[in-house]
Amino acid sequence: MAKIITVFGATGGQGGGVVDALLTDPAFKVRAVTRNVNSDKAQKLKARGAEVVAANVDEPDSVKAALKGAYGCFVVTNYWDHFDAARETKQGKDAVDAAKEVGIKHFVYSGLENVQRTLGIPCEHFDSKAAVEEYLQQSGLPFTSVRFSLYFDNFTTILVPTKVGENKFALNLPMGSVPLDGVAVRDGGEVIHQIFVKEKEFMGKFVGIGGDRLTMEQYAAILSKHLAPKKFVDGKITVEQYKALGFPGATEMGNMFDFYQRGNPERNVELCRQLHPKIRNFEQWVLDNKDALNKATS
């Protein structure tokens, strides 16, 4: 009998990748969660063979209904929907409680580290997920927590290189000379599929999902190589300068980069490549996304 996996965030980046990967494997059946079963994305998932169900992580009864009868689940919550750490922690803890009630056999959670405890500075979208990881650990539920690296995809959305001259762009990610782990968000899905397949190996474990680990200068060199005549450089922005940019979430993101520099996040590119040999490094991702990168920097 195929195992039903309830996938939260199925219409988004992380969950979408999990759905893609699970749909290739007849050992699993996908139950895709969305708030709007009538959206184009939800309808497309249905057409590809997923069961699509409505649930809202702010409504525990709906979460419980989406989990009932499933073998496992992938749970991701979206801090950036509301910028409210307490709300994100409640969403995660409620999902843990619901999973326990219905007897989920493998709860895969998209977590992150506790920055407050590591560096003594808050980073809400990490700390809120770390609180859920701890709750999950204490719950007795069989679980794996996966921690995504920064998405390469951000270079076409929220971290588009800044134009600093004719055909010249600066990467303004405050990393100093410390390498930054990155991943194509949807590639994480196959890693998570393999975690469900090899569940015994991964029960109770924390898996850092990454496809590459490069300095800002190396990121810039790869972009320059493939988007010529555009030239990309490390903007050498500091964490303090980044936080002073003043956009909503600038301090939050600045503290995240501070953690990436000083907190030793463990992302395991080698393990991810063993689980998913086709996981892309940055260069491969750039080659696949030249049009989107050119558009973002036009």
Ligand SMILES: NC(=O)c1ccc[n+]([C@@H]2O[C@H](COP(=O)([O-])OP(=O)(O)OC[C@H]3O[C@@H](n4cnc5c(N)ncnc54)[C@H](OP(=O)(O)O)[C@@H]3O)[C@@H](O)[C@H]2O)c1
């Ligand atoms: N950007 C990065 O580099 C990065 C790196 C590591 C971790 N993260 C974390 O990734 C998380 C976001 O994941 P993502 O990038 O996959 O998000 P995304 O692509 O923006 O998609 C968000 C998903 O969450 C669902 N959703 C939002 N609110 C919901 C609710 N109340 N109830 C049920 N479903 C809800 C949406 O479904 P519907 O709209 O269909 O309901 C959608 O599928 C954030 O918490 C962030 O901290 C991001």
